[in-house]
Amino acid sequence: MSAETLPAVLDAPRLRFVDRVNPVSRLAAAMLLTTPLLLTVDWVSAATALVIQLVLFALAGVTPSTLLRRAWPILIAAPVAGVSMLLYGQPSGEEYWSFWLARITDGSIELAIAVTVRVLAIGLPAVLLFMHVDPTELADGLAQVWHLPSRFVLGALAGARLVGLFIEDWQAMSLSRRARGIGDHGALRRFATMAFALLVLAIRRGSKLATAMEARGFGSEVPRTWARESRVGWPDLVLILLAVTIAVVSIAAAVWAGTFHAVWS
């Protein structure tokens, strides 16, 4: 039972370079890279960013099969977003097909491509950069490198571990409803009793965990030391510079090609 709750990060393939970067720097790089891409809706900037990303991730050791296994939700979401744009996007230019509210036009085709590529350009780095991130290492980075309050960071880290127990609670409770004779109908009411019971169990487990942490000196006045050092070095700097460069190059390419289209205009 417990063997199934092993973190998924363990079976992810190792990556060159990226694995040497502190998780918080990866977080920073992902934000720096994707935020500018949210400012414009054109296909040139997104395509430029995506091409550079694919080349760099390939160099880091991401194979097509890794890409498929790890990023499939993004690979599905991108065309779905594109199709909805194709049918319902702002119509302009020649119209090829229409049915009730749906119209496929030159404009909506362009928008569909732009949106599909953009979802990929934003989603892939988010997934691939965090493929290996261990929650404990991320918490170490947040507390030691970014100096977020350690009480908050470690409390959240320990609390997140309880989620696995809540899932087991929920499964046992669903089975017990059938055993108690109330599994045939009244799904809404059943859900309510389970939600209440889960809340009670969650509070109880949470306070036990808090007691266990406090008994180990958590939250005392003594300045804390860290068993694991969270460090940043030149790989962190390189990744962040790469992210900024990709963002600048892709926006510049869109401006140069005349396709830059700010979301606010």
Added chain:
Amino acid sequence: MPTSSVSSPAAIEARGWGWRHASRLRPAIEHLDLRIHAGERVLLLGPSGAGKSTLLHALAGVHGGDDEGEEYGELAVDGVAPSAARGRAGLVLQDPDSQVILARVGDDVAFGCENLGVPRDEIWHRVRAALAEVGLGLPLDHPSSALSGGQKQRLALAGAIAMRPGLLLLDEPTANLDPDGVREVRDAVGRVLDRTRATLVVVEHRVDVWLDLVDRVVVLGHDGRLLADGAPREVLAEQRQVLLDAGVWVPGVPVPGSAAADAVGRASEVGAAGSADRISLEPALTTRGLAIGRRANAVVQRGLDLGIAAGASTVVTGPNGVGKSTLALTLGGLLRPLEGHVEASRVLAAGLRREPIAWRSRELLTRIGTVFQEPEHQFVASTVAGELSVGLRALRLEEPAITARVDELLQRLRLDHLARANPFTLSGGEKRRLSVAAVLATRPSVLILDEPTFGQDRLTWIELTALLRGLVDDGLALVSVTHDAAFIAELGDERIALAPSTSREFA
């Protein structure tokens, strides 16, 4: 920071000490005068509600401020308030799951040292030493979620001793463990104490586990006052009846067999009549080529051909993780067999299809009842009386019939004074009695219990086994998943021992 690997044992002194939880009217513990010398090993006994855990938590300095409760008198560890002596006491709690703090074994043990400001190199030195001492020879990056209950408790112990405490506080550390886990934890504590000479205070109902390790027994009464204090053998002999009344498992006192059945109003001769009938009945449940598992790709057992006799009690035993609970849920018509069949006898099916998994939820009620390991997982009503009537209402019985049956069960299981209480607020023993009564309400022909005696005191244990024996003698088919040797001796008419499956597949 002490650099030697041993810190000096701590002394405890309580003078007129008491504590009232903010949500309660009466103090959990009152007027306690107690002195424990450095290096003493104390077993703390008493009925549930005597404030034993309250005392341990206070000694560990985790009671928090005025918003959590009110403190009276004085309590000191080495002459200072426990909250000012963080790190002097190490605390291990009852529930293995709720005290694992971090995802990796090494990090979890290091956590306390980090909070005490121990330098990094020293931390890892202590972590390795602590893990070796409790006998957890695992890599430091081993996932803590993949440990057994006994290993988790030893991990918690390692986390405590890595802080180099002078006082070790154990709050029912083995109550939720199987016999192997109990032994592992007890032996680890013994090794730690022999090396560190730390002061020990342990709370536990199962006295025999700790008897050889302690040199003093302290008994608290219902109101938290001191009842007895002295050398283990003497206190156990002198306070025997008090302890038995408090539900403590006093070593050497046999559990009453048929005498207990008399206590709940049953004549023991009925047992003989019942067992004569048993032979003529076809099995209530039969399995053929059964494979079980929680999910299709996680088979834990396959090829099971079993028969569950009516009018007999069957116990299911085997090591942790072997699929005992999964088998119970599958027999109970709650989990779908992954291969093969579970088949009900014609009498049990009573006109329905033969596979229990195909029955509707309401149709299970009078046929197969399942009592879950955690009573809280099966509670669905806001009062005890409501909980008992859930199944009866699902059967659409008339109101007078429901009331009559609920009243009968309330009386029989001594829950009548709690009829209006919320099930979640009951004590451990009361929750267990309610969870069994709620399932018995609809008079199922087959009753399936998952670890019914886990963590129960002696009184609840005796009541429960007597009640079950009576029901079996009346023709019930009983299936119990259990590790409890005394329970097996009492109710192991038939035995199913599951062994780890060699064809075990992992997800």
